[in-house]
Amino acid sequence: MTTEPFEAAWHRWERARVHMIEAVGVWNDFIADHDAFDFSLDGDGTGVYVLRVLQHRQVPSDLALALGEWLYNLRSCLDYVVWATASYVAGQVPPPNEGVLQYPIYDEESAWKKNQYRLKGLHPHHREMLLTMQPFNSDPDANYLGWINRLARIDRHRTLVTGAARIAQLDPVLQVPDKAETNLEWGERTVVDGHADVLRVTVRPYRPGMDVRVNPRVGIDPEIEEWSRSPFWARWPFDDRLKMIQVFVAGEIATYEYDCTGGGRKPDMVTEGFRAESDARRGPVSRLARNRRPVEWEPARPAKRSTRERFEGVDFPSHGAGPKDAAAPRTGQSSDNGWTRSQRRLCHWPCRCAC
Structure with missing residues (x-):
């Protein structure tokens, strides 16, 4: 802490x-x-066209x-x-x-x-x-x-949160026949359920078979769908x-x-x-005291008798260590789950190890 x-x-x-x-x-x-992503310009046969952004893969x-x-x-x-x-x-x-x-x-x-x-x-x-x-x-x-x-x-x-896509830049250029006039209506900016209808174009006068094309000039950014509903932040x-x-x-x-x-x-x-x-x-700022909890001692119980070998650490650590390895002090040992366990036995004078 x-x-x-x-x-x-x-x-x-x-x-x-x-x-x-x-x-x-x-x-x-x-x-x-x-x-x-892809784009389409779909007409309804009356001179009304919708520029649609299509999403082919999920975010x-x-x-x-x-x-x-x-x-x-x-x-x-x-x-x-x-x-x-x-x-x-x-x-x-x-x-x-x-x-x-x-x-x-x-x-x-x-x-x-x-x-x-x-x-x-x-x-x-x-x-x-x-x-x-x-x-x-x-x-x-x-x-x-x-x-x-x-x-x-x-x-x-x-x-x-819902990872989504948002139309961050939209600057389309339309190609229409000479003397035709266009009215533009801006629509959705967040792609939902695979598409977004970003622009509706009305061309007048309209003739069947009229050639209307678009360069969408669209830039698409990531989005959090829930956040995209914010009028302030969506800008x-x-x-x-x-x-x-x-x-x-x-x-x-x-x-x-x-x-x-x-x-x-x-x-x-x-x-x-x-x-x-x-x-x-502000008054003088002093170093904060660390408020330690009192030690909670377990109930006392008699100690067991042991051996000189155990006192000298010959068998420690025992997990994964052969007799040859066990004689050297250890600073860490890998456990079965991949973590390294810090294990160390005390050394006594004269000690020449690098512990």
Whole structure:
């Protein structure tokens, strides 16, 4: 257990970034052969045409797995922030009542009020800071915390988030006969059930057999289908969204770390005004005490008699070691499940081994 508790939040943040990069690799492999998507322009015989994006292969489930791990680590970061802050308030690791501590993210004020007991280990100004960040105190759709929480809950408690494809760039060029006029209606941007109707074109005047063609000029990005329903976030390219949320979470860690310690990994992410407020109210920062549990001794029982050989460690470790190997001290031994077990016998003077 670390006595620098904000380090755990940064480790989770770094792990989230690893999974973000992993998701990029899964998507790039998926589209590398250029056969996952195709396009069609279908007319109904009246001068109305629909530009459709067709998906021939499902997005690999590994994309959803990587994005789910990304969400899990970011949500854990936030919980770690509250735990670390409570540790500094109490001056000990772990903090009191650590089992109820949680970073609050609520869409409704009633849920915030109902769960105030989860924040008793924090200073009043910490609770005010958390209150300001709540989705119910802003546009719930635009609030990044709200979406981290919603998507992480889906992945953690229900099923994988739905890896999908989204039309990130759409700049079609139409070829129509001279003197024909076109009206455009923009449609779906997320590919669902194998297709997306992205554009409807009406050509007037229309004549049967009219030659109408299109260069779709489409760019397709990965997507989380549930997230694509957000009017605010759907405007941003998927890669930009992930990077923005990584930055937002880093800012949250940096803010509470500076408030508690006067420093941290990324103090430059904290505004000068907030640093001045924190410095003014913060007392001396002392090293956190580690609160160890008392040892729980088992009931006493008589010891068994042994032998000189066992005292000298001749038969230890016994698993997988022959008589020749058993005479040398060991620092580790592979078990049947592949893990290495640390095993070592004490050496006595005179000892010339490299243990």
